[in-house]
Amino acid sequence: MMPKPSAKERILDAYQDILIEHGVGAITLEAVAARAEVSKGGLLYHFGSKEALLQGLIDRVGHLGVTDLETARAAPEGVVRYYLRSSVTDVTQDKAMHRTTLAAMRLIGNEDAVDEAMRAYTRNWHALLTEHVGDPVLADFVGVTGDGLYLRAMLGEDTSHLLDDFIEILARLGI
Amino acid sequence: MMPKPSAKERILDAYQDILIEHGVGAITLEAVAARAEVSKGGLLYHFGSKEALLQGLIDRVGHLGVTDLETARAAPEGVVRYYLRSSVTDVTQDKAMHRTTLAAMRLIGNEDAVDEAMRAYTRNWHALLTEHVGDPVLADFVGVTGDGLYLRAMLGEDTSHLLDDFIEILARLGI
DNA sequence: GAAGGTAAACCGTCCGGACGGTACAGTCAA
DNA sequence: TTGACTGTACCGTCCGGACGGTTTACCTTC
Numbered sequence: 001m002m003p004k005p006s007a008k009e010r011i012l013d014a015y016q017d018i019l020i021e022h023g024v025g026a027i028t029l030e031a032v033a034a035r036a037e038v039s040k041g042g043l044l045y046h047f048g049s050k051e052a053l054l055q056g057l058i059d060r061v062g063h064l065g066v067t068d069l070e071t072a073r074a075a076p077e078g079v080v081r082y083y084l085r086s087s088v089t090d091v092t093q094d095k096a097m098h099r100t101t102l103a104a105m106r107l108i109g110n111e112d113a114v115d116e117a118m119r120a121y122t123r124n125w126h127a128l129l130t131e132h133v134g135d136p137v138l139a140d141f142v143g144v145t146g147d148g149l150y151l152r153a154m155l156g157e158d159t160s161h162l163l164d165d166f167i168e169i170l171a172r173l174g175i
Numbered sequence: 176m177m178p179k180p181s182a183k184e185r186i187l188d189a190y191q192d193i194l195i196e197h198g199v200g201a202i203t204l205e206a207v208a209a210r211a212e213v214s215k216g217g218l219l220y221h222f223g224s225k226e227a228l229l230q231g232l233i234d235r236v237g238h239l240g241v242t243d244l245e246t247a248r249a250a251p252e253g254v255v256r257y258y259l260r261s262s263v264t265d266v267t268q269d270k271a272m273h274r275t276t277l278a279a280m281r282l283i284g285n286e287d288a289v290d291e292a293m294r295a296y297t298r299n300w301h302a303l304l305t306e307h308v309g310d311p312v313l314a315d316f317v318g319v320t321g322d323g324l325y326l327r328a329m330l331g332e333d334t335s336h337l338l339d340d341f342i343e344i345l346a347r348l349g350i
Numbered sequence: 351g352a353a354g355g356t357a358a359a360c361c362g363t364c365c366g367g368a369c370g371g372t373a374c375a376g377t378c379a380a
Numbered sequence: 381t382t383g384a385c386t387g388t389a390c391c392g393t394c395c396g397g398a399c400g401g402t403t404t405a406c407c408t409t410c
Contacts, residue, residue, distance in 0.1 A: 007359080023285035024199055028395060041399090042360040050396065108329050109281045110198035115330050122330070137340045144337070145316075148323030154283050155290050155297075162319070165312045172348060182385080203369060214386045215371095221384095225370065354409080361402070369394085377386070 008046045011036040012056050016103035023106055029053075054107070058117045061104050064097045065121050069128055079132040080142055080175055081167055083125065087146035089153035090160035098153075105154055122147070133175050142175065183221045186211040187231050191278035198281055229282070233292045236279050239272045240296050244303055254307040255317055255350055256342055258300065262321035264328035265335030273328075280329055297322070308350050317350065 005013070014035035018026050029050060033043040047053045068086070075082040086098060101121075107114040122143060129139035145166065152159045180188070189210035193201050204225060208218040222228045243261070250257040261273060276296070282289040297318060304314035320341065327334045 020284070023283075025285045029397080030395080039361045040397095041362065041401095044397070045358090045360060048397090105326075106284045108198075109195070110200050119330050119332070122327075137337075138344070140337055141320075141341060141344055144323030144327065144341075145320055146323070147326040148319035148321070151280075151322040151326045152297075152319065155294055157294070162312075162315055166316060166319075169313070169316055169348065173344065204371080205369080216374095216387070217385050219371075223371095352410090354407105356407080357405095359402100359404075361400105363399090363401100365396105365398085367395090370392095372391080373389085375387090378384090380382090380384105 007036070007038055007042065011038060011043055011046055011053070012060060015053055015057060016099055019103040019106045020099065024110060054111060054114070057100070057104060057107075058113055060100055061117050061121065064100055065124065068097045069124055072128060079128060080170065083129065083142065083146055084149070084163060084166060084170075087149040087153075088159040088163050089149075090158055101150065102153060105150065138173070138175065142170065145170075182211070182213055182217065186213060186218055186221055186228070187235060190228055190232060191274055194278040194281045195274065199285060229286060229289070232275070232279060232282075233288055235275055236292050236296065239275055240299065243272045244299055247303060254303060255345065258304065258317065258321055259324065259338060259341060259345075262324040262328075263334040263338050264324075265333055276325065277328060280325065313348070313350065317345065320345075 011032060014032050015027070018031055018035060027050075029043055030040055032053065033040045036043065043053075047056055072079050072082045072086075077085070086095065089098070089102075104114055104118060108118060109115070125146075126136070126139050126143050129142050130136045133139050133142060149159050149162070149166075186207060189207050190202070193206055193210060202225075204218060205215055207228065208215045211218065222231055247254050247257045247261075252260070261270065264273070264277075279289055279293060283293060284290070300321075301311070301314050301318050304317050305311045308314050308317060324334050324337070324341075
């Protein structure tokens with residue numbers, strides 16, 4: 001049994017869930033509070049404003065992003081495969097970073113801070129991918145492929161069936 | 176000199192512009208009307224509700240999408256190159272379809288109708304790409320690459336410098 | 351170990367402002 | 381005269397945020 005996460009985590013989870021399932025338009029303090037099973041007052045105790053809630057998500061992107069890169073670096077399957085695998089959505093996809101990224105993407109264009117956080121995320125991946133494929137242009141290519149898979153995920157598609165084929169195609173390029 | 180477009184077109188343009196520059200949160204009837212240099216009453220004369228405005232954008236995605244595919248089919252540079260070129264954003268990018276797509280992407284996850292319109296768009300491209308590269312999996316690969324470029328564009332990046340390199344990489348795959 | 355204190359965690363209500371939409375009277379070019 | 385608007389005034393609803401409680405957990409001090 002997973003212990004019930006702290007209220008603060010639950011609130012952030014709820015924020016993400018609503019973003020992914022219903023989009024920015026559905027984000028209200030009350031909706032988030034209800035989903036997190038906390039009162040509106042309780043929510044505002046942890047996050048003093050809607051803006052603070054957003055900042056909470058950005059921070060989470062930052063923290064999870066760092067640990068995700070560390071995991072990737074040590075992944076036995078290899079950095080590229082790890083990258084693509086974490087970019088696809090399948091029916092049972094509930095990896096923390098994947099959901100957080102998906103949620104953050106729903107906010108692209110609404111808040112400059114989110115855009116910047118996502119750009120930082122892609123920059124970090126680009127650096128790591130460059131290390132592992134040798135060439136910065138190829139690294140961009142792989143990076144963009146992963147981004148494309150994320151965009152498909154945003155559209156609600158299950159992209160897991162493409163994973164192995166894509167890896168095989170990249171192998172043909174010597175990656 | 177470009178003649179001033181009709182009010183209805185200007186309203187839709189304004190809707191797109193605000194979406195691209197400031198995101199969904201900035202979309203209000205008054206903001207769109209002001210940008211289109213039309214009164215709020217005038218806006219509601221053409222689009223009876225905010226929902227109708229959204230539908231107007233979806234219709235535009237549909238119409239432009241059809242003509243875009245036709246143009247692609249006849250493009251001397253080839254379908255794949257045309258596809259990738261229309262996926263990148265450069266400083267002077269003002270192609271109608273590109274801006275419309277970028278605007279629509281800002282609405283992904285908020286309205287099912289938008290998601291469906293975008294999925295239809297990617298499906299149509301997939302069919303055309305399959306015709307031209309021979310293999311549906313490779314077509315998916317090219318399609319996803321273009322989507323990735325669009326995601327970068329959403330983040331405000333200029334992706335035009337990647338175009339030639341990406342085309343060269345795809346050429347190595349026999350595309 | 352009971353009583354008292356305190357601070358963090360949380361609840362429920364209320365208010366003001368913003369926004370979508372309505373209504374309508376007037377303007378003006380074709 | 382009709383269609384394409386402008387401008388203003390207005391209504392109802394929703395939402396962010398403030399605020400004043402209340403409960404719980406954990407000390408102290410007698």
